[in-house]
Amino acid sequence: MLMSGLLTKKNLSDWDLRNEMNKVNVRWAVFLFTILYLYSLYFTGSRGFAELFEDFNFRFISLTAATVIVCNFIYNLILIRLKNKDQYIHPSMKYASMIFDLFIVTLLLIPTGGRESMFFLLYIVVMLSNGMRYGMRLAVIGILIFNIFYVLFLLYQFYPSLEIKGMNSEILKVIGVWVVGLYIGYLSRRFQILQNDVDKYRNLLKKHLENASSESNQN
Numbered sequence: 001m002l003m004s005g006l007l008t009k010k011n012l013s014d015w016d017l018r019n020e021m022n023k024v025n026v027r028w029a030v031f032l033f034t035i036l037y038l039y040s041l042y043f044t045g046s047r048g049f050a051e052l053f054e055d056f057n058f059r060f061i062s063l064t065a066a067t068v069i070v071c072n073f074i075y076n077l078i079l080i081r082l083k084n085k086d087q088y089i090h091p092s093m094k095y096a097s098m099i100f101d102l103f104i105v106t107l108l109l110i111p112t113g114g115r116e117s118m119f120f121l122l123y124i125v126v127m128l129s130n131g132m133r134y135g136m137r138l139a140v141i142g143i144l145i146f147n148i149f150y151v152l153f154l155l156y157q158f159y160p161s162l163e164i165k166g167m168n169s170e171i172l173k174v175i176g177v178w179v180v181g182l183y184i185g186y187l188s189r190r191f192q193i194l195q196n197d198v199d200k201y202r203n204l205l206k207k208h209l210e211n212a213s214s215e216s217n218q219n
Contacts, residue, residue, distance in 0.1 A: 135185055
């Protein structure tokens with residue numbers, strides 16, 4: 001067991017649990033805005049880029065909405081159950097929720113402008129959210145998953161030619177996500193190190209004060 005004030009396994013699990021519950025709440029808020037926006041695009045006839053008109057329909061929006069609702073609801077129930085039973089959250093849950101968010105963002109690009117969609121910024125939001133909460137490891141894994149999803153999306157958008165137009169701009173966008181993700185992961189890691197140092201000095205000071213108090217009582 002670590003000294004009082006330092007991060008124990010249980011404290012880390014509680015921290016992860018609170019973070020994941022916060023992510024669930026944020027996901028609901030973003031989901032509500034996004035789905036309403038998609039329905040408005042559908043009913044006003046704005047169907048995204050021409051190559052994917054047939055993919056943007058009422059069924060597409062409804063299936064996307066149903067997927068987010070069901071998955072987020074089940075995930076929220078699991079987190080509540082873990083909290084009520086004072087159980088640890090498995091580390092894989094953090095990765096699964098991040099991958100799910102990146103996948104949904106990729107789907108949102110299809111009917112909202114493709115590679116020019118404003119929802120590309122949600123990739124950066126996901127990187128910021130997870131990198132700040134969990135540090136460099138999750139940030140790097142998130143960036144790699146983003147690369148896979150986004151390359152597959154670009155291939156899908158330009159299929160069957162597979163010739164990606166404006167490759168330079170796409171490379172710059174991917175590099176931008178890498179820079180943001182790595183920098184946030186670095187800052188999070190530095191903060192964790194500083195927090196541990198502060199906790200060590202706090203406990204050291206507390207120990208010296210207790211020793212000084214006991215010596216004065218003996219005298």
